[in-house]
Amino acid sequence: MMPDAVEREFDVVVIGAGAVGENVADRVVQGGLTAVLVEAELVGGECSYWACMPSKALLRPGTALHGAQTTPGAKEAVTRTLDAAAVLKRRDYMTANWQDDGQVSWVKEAGIELVRGHAWLTAAKSVEVAGLDGTSHRLRARQAVVLATGSMPNTPPIEGLQDLQVWGTREATSAKEVPERLAVLGGGVAGTELAQAFARLGSDVTLVARSGLLRNFPEEAARLVAAGLRADGVELRLNTATERISENDDGTFGLALSDGSTVTANKVLVSTGRHPALEGLGLESLGFEPDKDGHLVLATDATGLVVGTPGDEPWLYAVGDAAGNNLYTHQGKYEARATGDAIAARAKGELKGAPAEWSRYAQTANRHAVPGVVFTDPELASVGRTLEKAREEGYNASSVELPIQVAGSSLHSENYEGWAQLVVDEDRKVLLGATFAGPDVAELLHAATIAVVGEVPLDRLWHAVPSYPTISEVWLRLLEKYGL
Numbered sequence: 261m262m263p264d265a266v267e268r269e270f271d272v273v274v275i276g277a278g279a280v281g282e283n284v285a286d287r288v289v290q291g292g293l294t295a296v297l298v299e300a301e302l303v304g305g306e307c308s309y310w311a312c313m314p315s316k317a318l319l320r321p322g323t324a325l326h327g328a329q330t331t332p333g334a335k336e337a338v339t340r341t342l343d344a345a346a347v348l349k350r351r352d353y354m355t356a357n358w359q360d361d362g363q364v365s366w367v368k369e370a371g372i373e374l375v376r377g378h379a380w381l382t383a384a385k386s387v388e389v390a391g392l393d394g395t396s397h398r399l400r401a402r403q404a405v406v407l408a409t410g411s412m413p414n415t416p417p418i419e420g421l422q423d424l425q426v427w428g429t430r431e432a433t434s435a436k437e438v439p440e441r442l443a444v445l446g447g448g449v450a451g452t453e454l455a456q457a458f459a460r461l462g463s464d465v466t467l468v469a470r471s472g473l474l475r476n477f478p479e480e481a482a483r484l485v486a487a488g489l490r491a492d493g494v495e496l497r498l499n500t501a502t503e504r505i506s507e508n509d510d511g512t513f514g515l516a517l518s519d520g521s522t523v524t525a526n527k528v529l530v531s532t533g534r535h536p537a538l539e540g541l542g543l544e545s546l547g548f549e550p551d552k553d554g555h556l557v558l559a560t561d562a563t564g565l566v567v568g569t570p571g572d573e574p575w576l577y578a579v580g581d582a583a584g585n586n587l588y589t590h591q592g593k594y595e596a597r598a599t600g601d602a603i604a605a606r607a608k609g610e611l612k613g614a615p616a617e618w619s620r621y622a623q624t625a626n627r628h629a630v631p632g633v634v635f636t637d638p639e640l641a642s643v644g645r646t647l648e649k650a651r652e653e654g655y656n657a658s659s660v661e662l663p664i665q666v667a668g669s670s671l672h673s674e675n676y677e678g679w680a681q682l683v684v685d686e687d688r689k690v691l692l693g694a695t696f697a698g699p700d701v702a703e704l705l706h707a708a709t710i711a712v713v714g715e716v717p718l719d720r721l722w723h724a725v726p727s728y729p730t731i732s733e734v735w736l737r738l739l740e741k742y743g744l
């Protein structure tokens with residue numbers, strides 16, 4: 261402990277004030293406990309300033325413009341391309357110019373204490389903070405410490421990369437200028453979205469992926485997204501590894517690819533996955549060890565409690581990206597609600613041991629119904645299990661799929677192309693998962709999430725009549741094709 265440290269005691273200490281940490285703190289305060297949030301950077305975290313909000317702000321104008329350009333009657337009125345400066349300006353607005361005053365006010369109004377600084381564990385329920393203003397704090401938790409520290413980008417082992425100043429997703433989402441040529445490494449969600457955003461803003465984009473594009477999603481859906489990117493001029497170099505990166509004399513970068521070719525770009529964006537941000541938190545002193553890649557990874561139970569925490573009583577929790585279950589803001593906030601409520605219930609003696617499945621304290625949906633949207637144009641929206649995953653997990657699963665060709669889609673735009681799939685548990689006749697790909701399908705997803713979470717029997721789903729003429733009519737076509 262530092263000699264001049266301020267000592268204070270709270271029921272709950274939350275390390276990390278991203279969307280997830282904010283929500284845990286809010287739930288425990290609503291549950292009658294006191295909470296302190298410790299944040300080393302901006303209150304609101306990655307999503308607000310460098311991830312969801314700025315990336316969607318960069319994508320949305322292109323989607324709106326393309327929507328008009330593919331709708332006869334509107335397209336004749338559209339005579340110009342995207343105004344990149346105006347798009348960047350709106351992105352700045354959506355990130356509140358990287359100022360967190362609004363979120364700090366919310367924290368105060370919610371009755372949560374905020375300490376700005378870098379925190380780490382010194383012992384069970386004890387946290388030390390090196391304050392950003394030079395002060396230090398010792399925070400003692402009566403009930404729980406929650407790790408909501410987010411995630412860090414992975415650095416792929418590519419020769420030359422370590423020595424170069426390349427972009428991560430933070431630099432891309434906060435870019436002040438649109439590079440002439442951009443090389444994107446990684447064919448996951450971030451790489452795909454940002455490749456399209458910059459292509460539509462005017463960059464000449466090459467995306468290099470060592471495997472396929474969006475390979476965690478059904479192939480047909482990913483293929484539609486790939487076609488959308490190609491239509492925007494993105495060069496997709498799939499199933500191709502980047503072997504070496506170097507800087508040329510003129511400041512551009514040269515990427516040597518496994519097929520012997522070279523890509524030259526003004527900027528290189530590395531978006532090759534993330535790992536929980538758990539380094540420097542003192543976890544090693546509690547007996548946790550790094551995995552084979554050198555990263556600390558924690559296992560958590562249904563309430564977010566860290567498995568293997570020393571001591572007899574539950575006190576250490578991890579949520580959101582830090583827990584590493586599903587790297588989505590909405591799912592992290594779901595974990596936060598369950599964990600916050602579980603901590604408050606345990607403190608009051610209302611919850612002992614493990615909660616029942618689907619109780620408010622259990623993150624049961626993490627195992628059955630995680631929704632996700634890739635905000636490209638066309639969009640890709642999915643929830644639950646793919647057919648492959650369902651079978652891997654031992655379900656007697658079948659699937660039904662169709663191109664989206666209903667009155668709603670033909671009205672939506674010219675040459676609308678979409679694809680939809682339902683994954684069915686044949687033993688219980690309920691949905692295990694669903695995927696939709698196509699323009700504006702993201703809003704179809706929540707109906708599927710409700711059906712999967714609610715385990716709605718298919719013969720009851722048959723009575724959920726989609727309005728005419730909406731794209732949701734594809735639900736009816738899918739059920740008809742299934743045999744209802």
Ligand SMILES: Cc1cc2nc3c(=O)[nH]c(=O)nc-3n(C[C@H](O)[C@H](O)[C@H](O)COP(=O)(O)OP(=O)(O)OC[C@H]3O[C@@H](n4cnc5c(N)ncnc54)[C@H](O)[C@@H]3O)c2cc1C
Nearest residue numbers: 276278280300305306311312379409410580581587588589
């Ligand atoms: C480019 C990109 C786009 C994305 N788009 C979407 C999207 O559209 N939708 C979606 O659902 N998800 C999206 N995600 C994922 C989403 O951003 C994350 O899942 C979400 O931000 C996780 O929230 P969190 O609160 O767990 O972590 P974070 O938001 O990372 O917050 C963690 C906070 O902890 C702080 N911290 C860390 N260590 C310490 C410490 N020792 N002491 C004090 N403070 C500390 C950090 O400064 C940070 O503010 C995107 C991710 C990326 C990279």
Ligand SMILES: NC(=O)c1ccc[n+]([C@@H]2O[C@H](COP(=O)([O-])OP(=O)(O)OC[C@H]3O[C@@H](n4cnc5c(N)ncnc54)[C@H](O)[C@@H]3O)[C@@H](O)[C@H]2O)c1
Nearest residue numbers: 416417446447448449450451470531532533587633634635
């Ligand atoms: N719309 C959204 O909700 C959204 C958008 C962006 C990011 N995110 C979240 O952020 C997380 C991070 O995004 P991401 O795209 O970086 O991760 P990702 O896991 O989606 O994709 C990582 C990609 O990098 C590739 N890769 C991994 N190691 C590599 C290596 N050594 N060399 C070359 N390629 C390599 C993988 O094959 C994969 O294609 C995701 O898990 C996602 O959940 C969500």
